[in-house]
Amino acid sequence: MRRNRQVRVRNEQAELGLISNRFRFLVILILALLLLLGWRYGHLQLGAHDIYAARADENRVRLRALVPNRGLILDRHGRVLAENQPAYRLVVVPERTPGLDETIERLAKLVDINADEMRRFQQQRQSSRRFQALTLKANLNENQVARLAIERHRLPGVEVEPYLTRHYPHAELLAHVIGYVGRIDTRDLQRLDRVQYRATSHVGKTGIERHYEHLLHGDPGFERVETNAQGRVLRVLERGNPTPGQTLTLTLDLDLQQAAIEALGQRAGAVVALDVQTGEVLALVSHPGFDPNLFVHGISQTNYNLLLANHQRPLFNRFLSGGYEPGSTIKPFIALAGLESGVITPTTRYFSRGSYQLPGHSRHYRDWRRGGHGWVDLDGALAESVNTYFYQVAVDLGIDRISRELALFGFGRTTGIDLPGENNGVLPTRSWKRATFGEAWFPGETVITGIGQGFTVVTPMQLAHATAALAGRGVTAQPSLIGAGEPLRMAIHSEAIWDAVFKGLESVVHGPTGTARAIASQVPVRIAGKTGTAQVFGVPDDMEANFVRDHDERPEHLRNHALFIGFAPFDNPAIAISVVVEHGGGGSRVAAPVAAAVLARAMELGY
Amino acid sequence: MNAQSDWNAGHWLLRWRLDPILTALILVLMAMGLVVLYSAAEQDIGMVWKQGVRLGMGLVIMLVLVQVPPRFLQVWAPWLYVAAVLLLVAVWMFGVGRGAQRWLDLGVVRFQPAEAMKLALPLMLAALLARRPLPPGWIDLLTGVVLIVLPVGLIMMQPDLGTSVLVAASGLCILFLAGLRWRLIIAMAVAVAAALPLLWLNLHAYQKHRIMTFLNPESDPLGQGWNIIQSKIAVGSGGLTGKGWTSGSQSHLEFLPEPHTDFIFSVLAEEFGFIGVIVILLLYAAIILRGLYLASRCRDSFGRLLAGALVFMFFLYLAVNVGMVSGLLPVVGVPLPLVSYGGTSAVTLLAGFGLVMGLYSRRRFMG
Numbered sequence: 019m020r021r022n023r024q025v026r027v028r029n030e031q032a033e034l035g036l037i038s039n040r041f042r043f044l045v046i047l048i049l050a051l052l053l054l055l056g057w058r059y060g061h062l063q064l065g066a067h068d069i070y071a072a073r074a075d076e077n078r079v080r081l082r083a084l085v086p087n088r089g090l091i092l093d094r095h096g097r098v099l100a101e102n103q104p105a106y107r108l109v110v111v112p113e114r115t116p117g118l119d120e121t122i123e124r125l126a127k128l129v130d131i132n133a134d135e136m137r138r139f140q141q142q143r144q145s146s147r148r149f150q151a152l153t154l155k156a157n158l159n160e161n162q163v164a165r166l167a168i169e170r171h172r173l174p175g176v177e178v179e180p181y182l183t184r185h186y187p188h189a190e191l192l193a194h195v196i197g198y199v200g201r202i203d204t205r206d207l208q209r210l211d212r213v214q215y216r217a218t219s220h221v222g223k224t225g226i227e228r229h230y231e232h233l234l235h236g237d238p239g240f241e242r243v244e245t246n247a248q249g250r251v252l253r254v255l256e257r258g259n260p261t262p263g264q265t266l267t268l269t270l271d272l273d274l275q276q277a278a279i280e281a282l283g284q285r286a287g288a289v290v291a292l293d294v295q296t297g298e299v300l301a302l303v304s305h306p307g308f309d310p311n312l313f314v315h316g317i318s319q320t321n322y323n324l325l326l327a328n329h330q331r332p333l334f335n336r337f338l339s340g341g342y343e344p345g346s347t348i349k350p351f352i353a354l355a356g357l358e359s360g361v362i363t364p365t366t367r368y369f370s371r372g373s374y375q376l377p378g379h380s381r382h383y384r385d386w387r388r389g390g391h392g393w394v395d396l397d398g399a400l401a402e403s404v405n406t407y408f409y410q411v412a413v414d415l416g417i418d419r420i421s422r423e424l425a426l427f428g429f430g431r432t433t434g435i436d437l438p439g440e441n442n443g444v445l446p447t448r449s450w451k452r453a454t455f456g457e458a459w460f461p462g463e464t465v466i467t468g469i470g471q472g473f474t475v476v477t478p479m480q481l482a483h484a485t486a487a488l489a490g491r492g493v494t495a496q497p498s499l500i501g502a503g504e505p506l507r508m509a510i511h512s513e514a515i516w517d518a519v520f521k522g523l524e525s526v527v528h529g530p531t532g533t534a535r536a537i538a539s540q541v542p543v544r545i546a547g548k549t550g551t552a553q554v555f556g557v558p559d560d561m562e563a564n565f566v567r568d569h570d571e572r573p574e575h576l577r578n579h580a581l582f583i584g585f586a587p588f589d590n591p592a593i594a595i596s597v598v599v600e601h602g603g604g605g606s607r608v609a610a611p612v613a614a615a616v617l618a619r620a621m622e623l624g625y
Numbered sequence: 626m627n628a629q630s631d632w633n634a635g636h637w638l639l640r641w642r643l644d645p646i647l648t649a650l651i652l653v654l655m656a657m658g659l660v661v662l663y664s665a666a667e668q669d670i671g672m673v674w675k676q677g678v679r680l681g682m683g684l685v686i687m688l689v690l691v692q693v694p695p696r697f698l699q700v701w702a703p704w705l706y707v708a709a710v711l712l713l714v715a716v717w718m719f720g721v722g723r724g725a726q727r728w729l730d731l732g733v734v735r736f737q738p739a740e741a742m743k744l745a746l747p748l749m750l751a752a753l754l755a756r757r758p759l760p761p762g763w764i765d766l767l768t769g770v771v772l773i774v775l776p777v778g779l780i781m782m783q784p785d786l787g788t789s790v791l792v793a794a795s796g797l798c799i800l801f802l803a804g805l806r807w808r809l810i811i812a813m814a815v816a817v818a819a820a821l822p823l824l825w826l827n828l829h830a831y832q833k834h835r836i837m838t839f840l841n842p843e844s845d846p847l848g849q850g851w852n853i854i855q856s857k858i859a860v861g862s863g864g865l866t867g868k869g870w871t872s873g874s875q876s877h878l879e880f881l882p883e884p885h886t887d888f889i890f891s892v893l894a895e896e897f898g899f900i901g902v903i904v905i906l907l908l909y910a911a912i913i914l915r916g917l918y919l920a921s922r923c924r925d926s927f928g929r930l931l932a933g934a935l936v937f938m939f940f941l942y943l944a945v946n947v948g949m950v951s952g953l954l955p956v957v958g959v960p961l962p963l964v965s966y967g968g969t970s971a972v973t974l975l976a977g978f979g980l981v982m983g984l985y986s987r988r989r990f991m992g
Contacts, residue, residue, distance in 0.1 A: 030925075033759045036804045037929050041921045044802070044933065045914065048940050052910050055944065056903065058951050062861040063899040070861020077858065078874045246878040 078244045079255065083217035086236030087182060089263030091196055091226060093272040094300075100196050100227070102182040106158040108166065109151040112143065115175030122154070125176065128169060129162040131155050134318060153219070156315050157183060184220065184227075184314050190307035191275060194335045195268075195437070195499070197225020198310035214238060217260075220314065224335075226266065226499060228438050236263035268499050269298035277619035278303045281612040287599040288336035290482035291616055293625070294591045296502035297486065297495030299435070300625065301616060304336040339441045341475040342598055345550030345605065346403045347583045348424075348470030350488060350519050352411055353396060355423035357515040361414040364518035367395045374409040376461055383409050383465050386551075400522025401529040403549060405469045412468025417459055420467055421447040426509040427484035429476060435497040443480050446473035470550060478596045481583055486594035489546070489585035491516045494594075523548055524588055533606040534582070537614035542621055546591075547584030547613065549605030552598075554578055577601040582609035586617045592625050593617060642691045642986035644919055650912045651963065651978065655680050657905065658889075658964030664871040665885040665892040665966075672885070672966065679968035683975035690979030695987055698980070699752045699927055705741075706749035706772070712738030713779040739788045740973045742776045744980070746792055747934040750799040755927035760804030769800055787945065787957040795938040802933045803926075839955040852888070855880045856950045860894040867898030885966040887958055891950045906947075909962075913940050916978070919985040928984035935977040942970070 062070065091100035108129060115121050122139075125131065131139075135155050142152045158166070158178065166178050184199045186192065199220040202210065206221050215221070217238050222228040239260030243251045278289040282305045291301040306328070312321055325333050334340065356362040372390035373382040385391065385405045391398070399407035412420060424430070430445020444450070446467060448459045466472040476484075479497065486494040487508045495503030523546035526532040533549045554576055580602030585591040595613050602608035638645045659673050659680075666672040716738050750769055754761050761769070773796035780789040801810070825833070842850030842857075859875035868874065873895035876884045884892050894902050913936060920932030942962040948954035960970050 029758065033926055034929070036759055037802055037926060037933075038921060040802045040804065041917060041929075041933060044798075044937065045917055048913060048917075048937075049910070051940075051944055052906060055947050055951070055953070056906055058948075058953055059860065059894065059899060059902045059906075062857060062951060063863050063894065063902065064865060066861050067864045070858050071864065073858045074862035074874055077855075077880055078878050244874075244878065246880070252878065 078246075080243055080245050082241045082243050082251075084239035084241055084257075084260045085181075085217035085219070086238055086260035087262040088184065088199070088220075089234040089236065090265045091234075092265060092267045093270045093275075094268060094298075095271065096267065097272050098187060099192055099268065099270075099272070101185050101187065103185040104180060105156070105183040106163050106178050106180055107156040108154045108158060108162075109177050109179050110139075110154050111151050111175045111177070113175070115173075121173060121176065124169075124173070125154060125166075128165050129155055129158065132318075134316065138316065151177065151179070181219075186310045188272070189309045189311060191272075191279060192270075193225075193307035193310045193332075194304040194337070195225055195270065195302045196310065197227040197437075198223055198313045199227050200313050201316060223313070224439070225437060226268070229436050230266055230500070233266060234263040237261040266500060269293070269296075269300065269501065270302060270499065271300050271623060273623055274301040274616065274620055275303060277301070278612070278616045279305055281615035282599065285599050285602055285608075286330040286336070287597065287602065287609075287612070288340060288478040289595070289597050289612065289616060290337050290478050291593055291595045291620065292482050292486045292494075292497055293502075294486045294489045294494055294585060294594050295505070297483075297497045297506075298502055299497055299499050300593065300620065302337055302499070304334070304338070304340070306330050306332040308332040335439065336598065336600070337478040338435075338437055338439055340477055340598065341441055341443055342478070342579055342581065343472075343552035344470035344474055344476045344481060345552040345579075345581050346405075346470055347481060347548050347550035347581050347596075347605075348468075348474065349400060349403065349408050350523060350548055350583075351424055351427055351429075351484065352408050352415070352420060352468050353400060353519050353522065354488075354509070354511060354515060355415055355419055356411040357396075357518060358423070358511055359415060359419055362396060362411055364396050364514075364521075367393050368399075368404075368407050368410050369393050370404050370406045372406075374406045374465070376413065376465060379462065381462060396518055397522045397525050397529075398531070400519070400548065401525035401532045403526075403533050408468040409465045412464050413461070415464075415468075417446070417448060417464045417467065420464070421445060423509075424474075427487050428480060428508065429474070429484060433479050433483040433497050435479060436499050440479065441477050443477055444473055444475035471553060478598045481581070481598075482594055482596035485583040485585060485596055488519075489591035489594045520546055520588070523584075527584070527610075534610040534614075536606070537610045540611070540614040541586065541618045543587035543617075544589070545584055545586035545614075545617055546588050547582060547610065549610055550581035550583070551603075551605050552579040552581055554601065577603050580605045580607070580609035582606075582613045584610075584613050584617065586621065593620050639986075641688060642983060643688070644915070644982050644985060647912065647915045647919065647978065647982065650908065650915060651975075654905075654908050654912065655963055657908070658961075660870070661889060661893045661896075661964065662885060662966055664873070664896060665876060665889050667877065668871060676966055676968075680963070680971055680975075682968070683972045686972055687975040687979035687982075690976050691983040691986065693980075693983055695924065695928055695984055698748060698931075699755070702745075702748040702752035705745045709738060709741045709745035710776055710779070712741060713776060717779060717782060737969050739780045739783070739785060739792070740969050742780065742792055743788070743795065743938060743973050744935075744976060746773065746776055747795050747799055747931050747938070750796055751927050751931035751934065754799065754803045754930060755925065759926060760806065761800075766800070766805070769796070773797070785958075787959040790945070790957065791938055791941055791959065794941050795934045798937040799930050799934045802930050836955070842952065852882045852956055853952050855882065856888055856891045857952050859888075859891040860951055863895040863898045863901075865899045867894075867896045867901055870896050872896060887946065887956075887960055887965065888950055889965050890947055890961050893964075894950075909940075909943050913943075916981055919981055922988050923984045924988050928987075932981040932984045935981055939974055939977065942974070 087102055090098060093099055108125065112118050131154060139152060139154050163178055186196060200223045201219060202215065202221050210221065222231040222234065227234065237260060239258045241254050242256040244253050244255055245251050274291060278301045282289065287305055289301055289303040292299055308325055370385055370390035370392060372388055373384045375382055390406065391402050391404045394402065394404050394407055424445055430443055432440040432442055451457060451459050463472050467474060483497050492509040492511060493505055493507050495506050524544060526547050526549065527534045527538050527545050529535065534547050580599040582597040582605050585594040595616060597609045597613045599608045599612060636645055638648060659677060662676055663673050749772055753769060754765055757765060773793060777789045777793045780792060838850050842853040855875060859873065859881050862875065873892055875881045875895055876892040881888050881891055893905060916936035916939065917933065920929055920936055923929045923932050939962055942959055945954055945957065945959040946961045949956055960967060962974050963971055
């Protein structure tokens with residue numbers, strides 16, 4: 019800094035003037051830039067305010083759907099059959115979870131996530147948006163909830179969420195009636211209203227849960243919530259409460275249901291008990307059942323395989339989907355047709371020699387009793403279930419009149435009960451045969467139709483409904499699980515005709531030779547009934563006799579199904595019942611006692 | 626101004642060589658800043674106290690620097706400059722910090738040498754150019770450019786883009802005030818404009834991405850664009866009158882990044898609206914204009930160049946920060962002067978004002 023090197027003369031005045039000029043310019047530049055900034059803020063805050071205000075609201079406010087509580091299901095006395103229990107589930111929001119895969123690994127160590135749950139989670143992940151909460155594990159136990167609570171602050175985006183889960187306190191007892199709810203899957207999504215089900219995870223899959231889904235589900239509510247940038251809910255701004263689903267009071271009586279299952283014991287079968295006048299279903303059993311609670315959280319492959327491997331097929335709904343030969347339980351309806359058409363009168367007698375032959379045919383159609391029953395009238399024919407009598411009646415009637423009568427009682431079509439998956443059964447007619455086999459009706463087929471063999475297929479539900487129509491002398495109501503139906507006249511016959519058939523059915527139980535006379539003492543009131551035996555496979559007629567005799571020696575799965583229909587009390591029928599015991603053998607020995615036990619319990623209960 | 630002409634006999638502030646108007650404006654700004662900070666810091670009064678103490682320390686440093694005679698500054702400027710450069714080199718070699726190395730750990734104090742450079746470079750340049758008559762000759766200009774490029778390069782390597790821009794701009798400002806010829810200024814501007822496409826071609830992909838995001842933040846709303854989008858939403862949703870103190874949804878629901886430091890102006894804009902923005906901008910404008918007035922009245926070229934550059938740097942802080950949070954400028958991490966939470970920049974800026982007022986108080990008295 020040596021001053022003597024300065025060569026130019028310093029003009030201080032000019033220098034300061036120069037700097038002042040530059041200052042002036044700097045002031046103008048600064049003011050211009052400040053104006054630009056001011057204009058920018060004016061643009062953002064005044065001009066575009068609406069846009070940004072809306073975006074700020076979008077940022078902080080989210081609309082959240084609230085799941086409605088599912089309606090309860092009660093029995094006719096208000097006992098709970100399906101309820102909602104509090105539970106906890108582990109949910110993960112991918113968007114808020116840095117390092118999703120590592121987080122899931124850590125969670126798997128904490129709460130033991132199995133392969134099924136992991137697979138389901140990955141499926142959900144592919145089909146959902148990143149900000150949606152995905153369930154990693156449902157139904158956490160207390161231990162797991164506690165472990166997650168400790169680790170929670172280290173696991174962003176992971177939440178333990180309380181929810182209500184469906185629970186069936188009576189498990190197997192009502193599995194086929196109540197059905198169950200399960201996770202909504204892609205097939206459900208196609209039929210469900212997306213808005214209604216926005217917050218819902220489960221939907222009725224079978225049974226009442228499925229049929230009355232629209233009543234049980236309720237309407238979702240909503241919540242306008244303020245969230246922070248992480249999406250965590252800070253407060254609720256507005257709330258519209260969900261409308262819970264309706265509570266369904268079923269017509270079922272838990273006690274009667276219990277009695278029916280106890281009566282069936284270890285055997286597979288079905289029991290349907292209807293109120294004759296109202297069509298109300300009092301007991302509805304398909305045995306064995308299964309635990310519907312297993313399906314609510316998704317059944318494990320192991321458990322599902324166990325159910326499938328069980329030779330008694332617990333998943334099969336016998337009363338609704340099971341098709342059985344009606345066997346001799348068809349006889350009262352054949353008798354009605356015979357009386358109505360004048361083919362027989364109550365006093366018409368035929369001689370039972372033990373077998374029946376169509377004129378000009380060689381085939382023998384047998385009685386169940388070797389050597390036959392001798393002379394029998396209608397009363398005796400029903401009481402002793404004389405096949406040859408009904409062969410004759412059937413042949414005299416012809417298939418058309420038989421079909422017409424059976425159609426009146428609802429055979430061959432669904433009863434319209436409020437459950438999904440009902441089987442039509444088969445009502446054989448000429449046109450049905452042509453349509454199904456492309457063949458004409460053969461006379462021999464008429465013969466066996468008279469004793470409920472051949473093409474006829476019924477479900478226990480249909481059989482009970484037809485029995486109720488019979489008990490009501492042609493009048494009953496459509497079967498229903500939630501209330502009395504309108505009286506429905508199904509068949510018209512004279513009182514004398516009804517009386518004649520009723521008398522025969524009374525003799526089945528209370529007559530000295532009745533096939534079900536063994537149960538007469540078990541029921542405090544007089545009852546009417548009819549036993550039946552359905553062949554599991556056709557036996558060539560030359561071997562039939564041997565087979566009947568050796569029936570008890572057959573392997574169980576080849577034994578006949580035992581059937582029984584009936585109603586009580588005889589004088590003023592209140593309850594109609596149908597019983598099928600699979601591979602039970604004879605209707606009189608196996609099915610009738612089941613019906614007797616249920617009817618006895620019903621009488622105790624005051625029906 | 627007559628009352629101030631004799632500072633020995635005047636107001637007590639004048640005895641301390643402080644300019645009453647500038648001091649008052651700065652105190653009002655700091656008070657307003659603390660009010661906004663209370664809201665931006667989630668109503669944590671502890672943070673407000675802590676910031677208050679830092680500002681108090683800054684004021685003490687300002688008061689000390691006011692007393693330093695200009696001659697002393699002029700003589701010591703080269704040594705200060707050399708010391709600051711050496712410290713930057715030390716940072717480069719031994720520095721600490723997350724991501725970027727900016728701090729020097731001196732055992733008890735952690736120190737950011739780049740801050741010292743904000744004062745040392747203007748001092749050095751002003752001292753250099755004031756030795757000879759203005760406008761500067763070629764040799765002085767070239768020396769000046771080298772003196773600017775050396776520290777700016779070192780700071781960029783940390784990397785700290787915001788600070789290097791501020792330091793470079795303050796240096797260029799001195800060259801400009803010193804009378805750099807318009808022809809040269811225009812030639813430099815043209816050269817820079819011509820170099821831009823070349824520069825673009827040589828950028829890394831992530832750097833291009835960052836620039837594209839700045840030009841169109843909506844293209845990456847959850848990544849690079851997030852800050853700027855959320856800040857614009859905060860500002861825009863404030864409207865004319867704002868959402869009210871401590872009621873900004875963007876600020877308090879964690880949408881706004883760093884609400885108490887770099888983005889505190891967004892909090893102010895959201896909660897106090899356009900009116901609040903205009904009031905605080907007017908306050909800043911008053912401080913800058915008063916500062917420039919004081920600078921333009923300094924005794925000699927050294928004082929005017931140095932004081933002008935220091936005030937201009939204060940303006941740059943403001944313009945870069947306010948431009949950044951409104952999406953006019955890319956996010957470079959420059960705090961709002963004297964308002965953002967943090968002590969480093971506040972101390973530097975107050976020290977700068979101390980120098981400005983000290984230079985002004987030793988002006989030549991006319992008449």
